[in-house]
Amino acid sequence: MIKVGNLVGGIWQTNPKAKTFQTANPKTKKSILYQFEEANKDQIDQAVKKASSVFESFSETSFSKRIEFLQEIQKQLNQKKGEILNIYQLESAFSGARAEGEFQRTLGQIQEFIELLNLGSFINPIINTNGPDLRKMLFPIGPIAVFGASNFPLAFSTAGGDTISAFAAGCPVIVKAHPFHAGTSALVAEAILNAIEYCSLPLEIFSHLGGISYNVGSELVNHLALKGVGFTGSFVGGKALYDLAQKREEPIPVFAEMGSVNPIFVTETRLENDKNLSDTLAQSIVLGTGQFCTNPGIIIFCDSKDKSDIVKQVNQKFKQIELPPMVHLNIESNYLKKIEDLKNIKGLKIYKQSENIAALGLISASVLLENKELVDEVFGPFSLFVKCSSIEQMSELAKIIPGQLTGTVLSDKNEQVGLKKLVNQIKNKVGRLLFEGVPTGVAVTKAMQHGGPYPASTDGRFTSVGTDSIYRWLRPIVFQDCPNVLLPSALKDKNPLAIERSVNGQMTKKAI
């Protein structure tokens, strides 16, 4: 049995007395041949203190140094690719194609931040020389804790968007590995550590802590020297961390992306005319075995003549799909239990074929309005179809839906003008509003918004996907009448970084 310790301030520590745990293949139900040590209180304390001790020096590294670092992480990941994808598939039972896709996405995300650093203007330099000489830009806030997500062992975990955006910002990172893929996480941590060593950066900028106990996360979030938290996962987990962080002597921001039901609204015309609709919906509902944050959990459709068999059609599609298991046995059994429980709701019909665990519910708008708790997420390959008789009824439903990551309106071109009111209502409930396709699949670009009003996320003003996610870890500082010799490069008269700056109201790369 191979033992895996904790990476504390860039140094692997083993602790013979540590509580240990294992990961298991959700398909074969067999344990993987590693024993992971849970980090203890002292190791958590050391990790954050060490991160804090190097914060000032790391925060002052040049953009070019950070680019070198991120490029080296890409290289190190590529060097370990075989090993990483191997254990990734053992721990998740995801397909080779999914593994390769998520690996490339992870590299691609890093590339986006490399390009952001290359442009350099993300720190928003604003200079005003009329009146007092004021020069403002964004600076990193301090050590950040990143919680690995269960559903994306690579892209939302150890070297995922949270970690990379924090490093790009100039913040040290302490990763709390997700226990379901602790092996994948440890290998990726090793790649990051190699990159730190290769670039001669302070080892203390990175820690990787394991654990299955709630304590590990809570000790970490409660540490006085920690300045921010990134989390992707369940509402219960995210809200608990948020509450802890707000009760600290010094409250700190927690960016918890807690998923949602991502409602899809289908007009009657679209329902009648879109031949691909059942296929499109079926594919989206089962994508990643229904574990994507943007999984469509509610389909609100207008069927005034009560003649559509869309639910049956989607259920039929399910029969032809081979579905990998969910990421953990407990998660899957919770999911199946919830589906069973739903069968007890009066007026709700469950469609469940025997070929896989995907399932559907059908309910009328009026029954949903009387059972508002049904808008809560059922995590897994399930979607609740809600039948309406008019656009007005869809609008009524839009009112009761809480904050969402996404909302989708599928309609016919000719009726779009008439949907303005409904669209505005949905808009105020979501972070992303789609008019074609399905919410699963999130483009990683500057224009993306992944984060919506509470309870979809704890702070809908920020995104956890795309380069704008860096703004979670930055805050403005203004220098007044500061001599050039003490100014950061981005604010010096000569603009040595040659970045776009706002100077007396004009965007320019020119020197002052």
Added chain:
Amino acid sequence: MIKVGNLVGGIWQTNPKAKTFQTANPKTKKSILYQFEEANKDQIDQAVKKASSVFESFSETSFSKRIEFLQEIQKQLNQKKGEILNIYQLESAFSGARAEGEFQRTLGQIQEFIELLNLGSFINPIINTNGPDLRKMLFPIGPIAVFGASNFPLAFSTAGGDTISAFAAGCPVIVKAHPFHAGTSALVAEAILNAIEYCSLPLEIFSHLGGISYNVGSELVNHLALKGVGFTGSFVGGKALYDLAQKREEPIPVFAEMGSVNPIFVTETRLENDKNLSDTLAQSIVLGTGQFCTNPGIIIFCDSKDKSDIVKQVNQKFKQIELPPMVHLNIESNYLKKIEDLKNIKGLKIYKQSENIAALGLISASVLLENKELVDEVFGPFSLFVKCSSIEQMSELAKIIPGQLTGTVLSDKNEQVGLKKLVNQIKNKVGRLLFEGVPTGVAVTKAMQHGGPYPASTDGRFTSVGTDSIYRWLRPIVFQDCPNVLLPSALKDKNPLAIERSVNGQMTKKAI
């Protein structure tokens, strides 16, 4: 006795059963001839519900409509100027010059937002047409509660930066008037109401609630339909509102600017050579009778030869200054009691002349390091001078100082390079770092940052002064594959607003 009711959703309500209170002139100690009604639970509920009911329509008003509204507020304030300045001086005992200055600043702040709306690009349109068509911009978050500040009856109150930035963003506003200047506040509210009527905007976008009980504020912050809070005042008040807001079923952002001691660091060379230093410091310490958020409460100076009499000099300057009273009798008596209490601290010498309430303390760095609670703010015209024997000792002190709105480094030109380490330490504790002059006096521009790390404010990533303060009330929403007919004007292909947009990575005003 004239009774003043509450403005609830744009309609003045009187309530014979209401609890009432009065304002008093802090100089003459005489009550002003008005009785103000405290808002009851039902009125608070109505105010927020009405604000919420018109949020969608107000959020869609064009920038030109919002410009018209802000310009009309300026006009209405000017029309009522005589009345407003009259009651302002009665309630605050501030001088005519201060009244005029704050009135003009208030108009000037509104002008800054008019110009921001005129440019239009503050909503950060980001368009990406490669891959899925993604178009992101910022939208208002919903009804905002604004708490009037005690120390700025106009510029940080009813038509102050919080209210105006929220209106400019497209958010309805519920003002909780500060009870010390309820009359000034009611007159300004009347001006805003007139502007709403003149512009035919929904009356419900504005409410003005009075009260001296803690309940009024807590009911307001706890209202489910409220989406954000702006506050300027004490740590105790701001933190209480913050905690309430975080315990709600749906937590909401609270931007509390809670003041700080705004440390000034003076090097030995500067201390020896700056002939104006005592005068500069004396003027800054007593400005606004020491009630500015940026009042310098700690002066850390290096005097290795122990020969400077800077404290005596500043104290001498105080004798020549005529000082208006603090904004309220209770605040002034609290202040004077604190000065008396400080006399009991071993190693702390108090300088207090008899001409006015200004006072100074003198302490050595080592004594301060043993009495860290002395870095807490003494609200009023007081400053604690801390004598150091070296730059290293100043650096030790910089470490123990909590988050601040500002920090100031006064040095000689020739020694600036050697101050890099100290400057970096201070930088990480503040929102604004000054190298000349004093922190009192805050320029209202886009480059300003007024807000620092906790406990100076509850969210140091945002500012409460300058046009960037609008970002407190906005959040991004992205439209994916949205037909032009349903897109907001700022995101339409033709760019009908002719604003700067990021299109596929390039800033441009061109159509797509």
